[in-house]
Amino acid sequence: MTLRVLVVEDDPVAADAHALYVGRVPGFTVAATVHSRAEAVRALDEEAPVDLILLDLYLPDGNGLELLRRLRAAGHTQDVFAVTSARDLAVIREGVSLGVVQHVLKPFTFRTLSDRLSRYRDFRTAAEAHGEAASQDEVDRALSDLRAAPASSALPKGLSAPTLARVTAHLREAASRGLTASEAATALGINRITARRYLEHLVTTGDADRRQRYGQVGRPEHHYAWRGSGPGATSGG
Structure with a gap:
């Protein structure tokens, strides 16, 4: 059915x-x-x-x-x-x-x-x-x-629903461009580690994709995109 x-x-x-x-x-x-x-x-x-x-x-x-x-x-x-x-x-x-x-x-x-x-x-x-x-x-x-x-609907310890809503909305607005934890932190007025925790939570729940973005110098940064908006997205089951 x-x-x-x-x-x-x-x-x-x-x-x-x-x-x-x-x-x-x-x-x-x-x-x-x-x-x-x-x-x-x-x-x-x-x-x-x-x-x-x-x-x-x-x-x-x-x-x-x-x-x-x-x-x-x-x-x-x-x-x-x-x-x-x-x-x-x-x-x-x-x-x-x-x-x-x-x-x-x-x-x-x-x-x-x-x-x-x-x-x-x-x-x-x-x-x-x-x-x-x-x-x-x-x-x-x-x-x-x-x-x-x-039973799994509760957020992990240390994460709050209001902040998750802000991170989610900002990631959606970024669309195919996506963003890094540093960019999210700057835009939302939170520290980078906190921003990354929320973005990683969205990856865990299947709402976001994570991939590496290479810059001119230094180590590559994790780059996050709302699921379905970026090249790493999938639309299947």
């Missing part, structure tokens, strides 16, 4: 990254990538069937939950992963009422999205294979498997 995903994200760089992530998870393919509510509606009307929507909640032509409400009224029943920086529990509750099965907070790593997509794939596979739950325990287990957060 291959699940088709519609990526709805207003930031083109983030949209490309999210599509790249989806394409690397076995059992998923990207049906289309769009950047607004209007484009999302057209894609759902015109594309082949979509199984899952990866939905940014802040779009240039309206709120993502308003889009979802409109889609439900029009008879669209796709499951939704809300992708957002919003931490308002009222927003999360409203999303759940509209069929959001996962909230993925920005910025996130490939590992985070991959875990949630894999759980969703397993949930769909089990639901279609068995059709009917034999007991309350089986229902509870299926929902728990779908919604549970991965």
Whole structure:
């Protein structure tokens, strides 16, 4: 079973990254990538069937939950992963009422999205294979498997989410040019060793590529590029 995903994200760089992530998870393919509510509606009307929507909640032509409400009224029943920086529990509750099965907070790593997509794939596979739950325990287990957060989601000791967000954003903005730990440190106002720890973390999680950049003198420096933006990137699973 291959699940088709519609990526709805207003930031083109983030949209490309999210599509790249989806394409690397076995059992998923990207049906289309769009950047607004209007484009999302057209894609759902015109594309082949979509199984899952990866939905940014802040779009240039309206709120993502308003889009979802409109889609439900029009008879669209796709499951939704809300992708957002919003931490308002009222927003999360409203999303759940509209069929959001996962909230993925920005910025996130490939590992985070991959875990949630894999759980969703397993949930769909089990639901279609068995059709009917034999007991309350089986229902509870299926929902728990779908919604549970991965044990590996915590950052390594000494790393903070706000600084990781800043490093991630700066690396994305560098695009194919990439950067070194020294360049990141200067731009972000942190020391080089700290910058390198965050960049190495992004390499470990599969979000960045590391290669050597040779200068005119001295030893080569490690050079980091956002995954999918540089010559060392891969788009496969």
